[in-house]
Amino acid sequence: MTGSTNGAAASGAAADGADRGDFLAERFEEKRSHLRAVAYRMLGSLTEAEDAVQEAWIRLDRADTREVENLGGWLTTVVARVCLDQLRARKARREESLQTPVGIPEPLLSPPDGLDPEQEVLLADSVGLALLVVLEQLAPAERLSFVLHDMFGVPFDEIAPIVERTPAATRQLASRARRRVRGQAPAPDTDRGRQKEIVGAFLAAARGGSFDGLISVLDPDCVLRVDLRETALGAEAVARQALTFQRLAPYARPALVNGVLGVVTIPPGGRAVAVQGFTIAGGRIVAIDIVADPARLEGLDVTVLEGLDC
Numbered sequence: 001m002t003g004s005t006n007g008a009a010a011s012g013a014a015a016d017g018a019d020r021g022d023f024l025a026e027r028f029e030e031k032r033s034h035l036r037a038v039a040y041r042m043l044g045s046l047t048e049a050e051d052a053v054q055e056a057w058i059r060l061d062r063a064d065t066r067e068v069e070n071l072g073g074w075l076t077t078v079v080a081r082v083c084l085d086q087l088r089a090r091k092a093r094r095e096e097s098l099q100t101p102v103g104i105p106e107p108l109l110s111p112p113d114g115l116d117p118e119q120e121v122l123l124a125d126s127v128g129l130a131l132l133v134v135l136e137q138l139a140p141a142e143r144l145s146f147v148l149h150d151m152f153g154v155p156f157d158e159i160a161p162i163v164e165r166t167p168a169a170t171r172q173l174a175s176r177a178r179r180r181v182r183g184q185a186p187a188p189d190t191d192r193g194r195q196k197e198i199v200g201a202f203l204a205a206a207r208g209g210s211f212d213g214l215i216s217v218l219d220p221d222c223v224l225r226v227d228l229r230e231t232a233l234g235a236e237a238v239a240r241q242a243l244t245f246q247r248l249a250p251y252a253r254p255a256l257v258n259g260v261l262g263v264v265t266i267p268p269g270g271r272a273v274a275v276q277g278f279t280i281a282g283g284r285i286v287a288i289d290i291v292a293d294p295a296r297l298e299g300l301d302v303t304v305l306e307g308l309d310c
Helices: 002-043 046-062 071-096 117-122 129-136 140-151 156-163 167-184 192-208 211-217 235-243 246-251
Strands: 218-226 229-233 252-257 260-265 274-281 284-291
Touching: 002 046, 002 071, 002 140, 046 071, 071 140, 071 156, 129 140, 129 167, 129 274, 129 284, 140 156, 140 167, 156 167, 192 211, 192 235, 192 246, 192 252, 192 260, 192 274, 192 284, 211 218, 211 235, 218 235, 229 235, 246 252, 252 274
Parallel strands: 218 284
Antiparallel strands: 218 229, 252 260, 260 274, 274 284
């Protein structure tokens, strides 16, 4: 009888464990899209974001969460801590290397006629390439504080323990980050038709070698960045830089780059050599952010752009 009783208890415990695992897996899947969105804004890379979300699942599976009342908040905190560790490691690598920029954003491509539903969730709040570039310039704790509070509404008293600051100090971190974001990544025009008109005019001028045509669509304070590095500042400097790539202009294809109209340069051979994100405000291009790093471009799915021409 004792053996039967012990066997029954063991079977019950196993069943309870299986039920708990199924319950946690189901709840986790409900939060996955939100967690990916948090991690992508934190890291600027969908690949690294997926890794952070997977690490959150591993920690959830190992943790005793019976006393956790808000599982979504608990998971957000876990993902934030994982991302903060990655950002700090990235910062250390950047300080060690003067050659290769670290943390180049990983652009998300989609056809110019619209995003798929999964991308809609991921790119809510206009996470354009320019914003990711500016976020990469922030200190890790600043980025985390800004992303969690300004983009996801997490209270400062919940963020403070993650960055090991007081709530008041955490508020200051977010405030500093906010000022930099507003100064360097202005809110883009959302009118897709207007975006298409201005980007089309830019490409036509680039293909035709028209310096004046480029100047007409560039903001006087336009900035050109390539793989995080500021390459040209001011409309004339950006126009001159654009003309040096005139030979590649015929291979530009329209695409939504992080939800905003941009172009992908795909010469014969089918491999992208550059992704350009445009920030348009006040009817002119105020920033051009180019990703040309082969490591970031290697994993891009350019098949979504087949048959498209500007």
